[in-house]
Amino acid sequence: MCRIKANFFLLFLIIVTTSKKSFSQLSDPEMNRMLKQVSGSITFLQRQYNGTNLVSENVFRSKELPGAWQLALKVNPVKESSDVVDVNATFRLTAGQVASATVAVKFDFSNWSAANYVLVPASLYNGNRYRSIGYGYNPEYPHDMYYNPQVPLTISNNPRLSIENDKASLVELQTGNMATPAVCFFSPAEQTGFILLTEQQTKWGNNGITITEDTHKDNFSFDISAPAIRKLATGFGDFHLSGDKAPDWKAGDEVSLRLRLYVFKAADIPALLTKFFKIRKDISDNSAPRNLVPMSRLLELGTGICSSNFTQQQAGNYYKPENNNDFQLGWVSGMINTYPMLSLNDEKERKRVSEELDFVVRRLQGKSGYFYGGIKSNGEIIGEKMSHDFPEIQAMVRKNADVLFWLMKHLLLFKESGHAAMINKDWEEAAKGLATAFVKTWQKNGQFGQYIAPETGEIAVFNSTAGAIAPAGLALAANYFNRADWLKTAAAAADYYYKRDVAGQGLTGGDCGDISQDANSESAFGFLESLMALYNYTGDHKWLSMAEVQAALCATWTLSYAPVFPPSSTIGKLQSNMTGAVWASIQNKHAAPGICTSSGDYLFKLFRATGKSLYADLIRDIQHAHTEAVNMPGHITSNYLVGSSMERIQPSDAEGKESIGNFIHTRNSWTETNGMLMALELPGIYVISDKAKCYVFDHVKVTIIKKDNRELVMELHNPTAYDASVAVMSETTLEAKHPLGYTAFLRWPKVPVKAGGKIRVHISGKDIKW
Structure with a gap:
């Protein structure tokens, strides 16, 4: 076997042809050595289709065979490293014409195990190998998910590897479905990590990534194709006909599939995640973010919009969280958008903030100390994830965690801005009651669950990472009220979430009201808030180490490159650099301008504590992608006010091909809120x-x-x-x-x-x- 030595540059060039049903493979010694560590092999393919039905598949063989297809393969070492190579496969049709054809690079892995962790950023976490329910957006929960401590983690109907015995798996994706076009896995048995990076597209459009696993789950494969040809495209918890079409080739047509392959020693899932974070931009066109609107101007516009949305309703007085008069607590801005308004140090807005806090603690706190998730303008309490079999009103655990965290932040801001005298003792009592409720739930159940009954305090739906931000709220409350026992609970809960979800499954999820227990970005970023809060109040570097892993998980949800959008789309016409847009969840297959709902200042704090610019780069990217989505003169992204924004940045065809790159002409106050928060809590x-x-x-x-x-x-x-x-x-x-x-x-x-x-x-x- 040819070995690569220091200062030696390998250029491996092969010109080959294809023949039907020929299965010998071409490769490179160094690439073979790397793939052997994960029982892997590589094959180069040319396929023909009738619509989306595969008609024939040809495998590239030795160069002696005649034919019209050629493959030029270059395999180069990267930075003299032993664990990474660049692979550039250029496919060319030299003569004639071929209708409805694609080309592909396929990786096969024998000695596979269902215990391997599989990651496709923003699409597959632990292979999505979980129980699935429903067919469509936000499916109803079955009876067995209520008041059941043994409920398995349950997701919506998303692309996934099977959990059923003797059932093969097929996952069809295109690069627009991913925050980074990549396939990654970790093998516990081999203590090895694998990462394959590719590019978004060739001249034929977005590339495809198709993953298969056999019925015995001991063989696994995936291929990168140009372009993507899927029978079904994935939607928001469902699937639809893809409408993909293979291109017609003529003599002289060629495309290149550029890949970067990493195979490395890894002790656990966190090792894979942190490696991915470091290298996720390695083959991207990392153009600098555009300077469009100063952060101070965004804050000025956002607070102006929020101020105009203060309303007086039968239920109470508050800033409208969304596009109607009903009030939703936490999650998408209710009692979060008040924070930047309080920061203005304006007497009128300070009084309004006080009125909203009065309204929240008076109308929405249940007997247990937990809060209801919302209230209609007429005063009717809103129940969440309700079932006719269980009529007791439920509320999101995530919303309650938001209430505790943001209520404590409001109290701190009142004090630090010189207005401690305005603090209503009822607010403090409400915070104490909520913190006590969380502690009781933890002591009884060893978790916070996903949905809670505010009257009784009982967990209505168990599992998930819905309480991701609860340790942060408990940590702030523990410091404010001098309760060491609350800090102890915060630490125990954070340790539990980290071990069970982050290190154990490589995901966090379930804290959004419109998904099941799906992996999502909001819980990932929310849990990072908690880890940094614990570091803030304990000084223990254990939490800092966990936070570095968690930041890596957050990065898997964040666009690492600037996608190419259709030139006729809104984003295409604006030529926006959407690097930093944050994907929502494995169900809601779109990116968004910012973190729901946070400034992400914990990333700045992590940068500050470690000196590692990766964390600063991540939050800078997020802030600039947010600004690209803000409606401004000459930069129209919505049909609403200057400074408004909305939650859809769509690189995928999950909502139809016509939706790619086009904003929905509405506004979402949470995106405006996180823009204000970034302008406020991040230094310029x-x-x-x-x-x-x-x-x-x-x-x-x-x-x-x-x-x-x-x-x-x-x-x-x-x-x-x-x-x-x-x-x-x-x-x-x-x-x-x-x-x-x-x-x-x-x-x-x-x-x-x-x-x-x-x-x-x-x-x-x-x-x-x-």
Whole structure:
């Protein structure tokens, strides 16, 4: 076997032809060595179709065979590493014409096990190898899911590997279904990880990824095809005819499938996730995010919209969470959008926030201490995930976790902004009651469940990671009320979720009201909030280590590249760079502008604590993708107000091919809320003064003009069409070792920079001048 040595560049070029029903394979010694570690092999294919029905499949053989198809294969080592190679397979038709044809690279794995963890970012987590229910969006729960501690994790009808004995698996996807076009797995038996990165498309359109597993679950394969040809495309919990069509080839047509293959030692699922986070952009076109609208302008517009949505209804007085007068608590903005309004330090808005908090604790808290999830404008309580068999009103555990976390943040902000006297003791009592309810549930059940009965406190639906943010709320409450026992429960719950869900299954899920217990991004980001809260209040680096793994899981949900959208689509016409858009869930197959509902400042805190720019890059990407979706003059994304936005960034055909790249012309207040929160809780520029380094989150450019022991001088350039007020946070390396509080943003100076203008900022220790 040919071995690659240091400073040796391998170029392996093969020109071959095809013949029907020929099964010998062509490869490369180094690639074979890597694949052998996972009992893998590689094959190069040409196929013909009638519609979406496969008519013939040809396997590339030796170069001596005559024929019109050629394959040029290049296999190159990457950075002299022993665990990664680049594979470039160029397929060419040299003569004649071939109708309805595709080409593909196929990987086969023998000695496979159903115990292997399979990841396709934003599509498959642990292979989605779970019980499935329903056919369509937000299916009803069967009787056996209620009040049943033994309920298995249950998902909607999504692409998945089978859990049934003697049932083969077929998963048909295209790259638009993925946050990163990749197939990954971890083998516990081999203690090995595998990651295959590919590109979105060729000239024929999006590539396809088809996964199969045999009935005995001991053989597994997947192929990358150009283009995607699926019988069925996946929707929101259902499937529909794909409408895919194989292209007609003529002499001279060629396409290249570019792949990067990693095979590496991995002790567990976290090792695979952290490896993926580091390399997920390795073959992407990593164009810089566009500077469109300063964060301060987004905050100004968002708070203006929110202020105009304050309403007085029969039920009470509140900021409308969505597009009607009913009130939904937590999750999609209710009692979350109040936080940026409180931060304005405006007397009118401060009074309105107080009115909403009064309304929430007066009308929505049940006897157990838990809260109901919503109320209609006429005062009728809204039940969630109800069943006629169990008429007792239920509420989402996730919403209750949001209430505890955000109520505590409001109390802190009232105090830190100098308005502690306005705190109503009923708010504090409500927070105590809710924290106590969570602790009782934990002590009784060893979990928080997915749905709760607010009157009794009983778990109505068990399982899932719906309480992902509950440890954060308990940690804040424990510190505020000096309750060490609550912090102990927070730590125990976070440890449980990490071991069972993150390390044990490589997923978190079930905390959205419109999915089942599906893997989703919101629980992933919410759990990161909890881990960083525990680090904040304990200083224990155990939580920081877990947070690094959790951030890697969050990254699997976030677009790592800028998808190519149809030129005629809205996003295509705007030429938006949607790197950083966050996928919703394995059921709701679309990306969104931001995290529902959070600033993601815990990623900034993780960056600060570790010095690793991966975390800063991730939240910067998320913020800039959000801005790409904001409705602005000359950048129309909705038919609503300037500064509004909506929740659909659609790279896939889950809602039909016509939906790709087109916004739905509505607005979602939660996307506006997370935009305000990012503008509020992330610094525009973060400076490590003693190292003369800075990281820019805002839509400005920074040039370091001078740096010495006395001062750092930066020039800020605002290339946008809007005046900016840029928050600058400066500290030393030593100061960065200490956790950052939840109201630190109150102390960040704001540097004004006119549209198109420049200004110099002088930083000397804590002193910032301009």
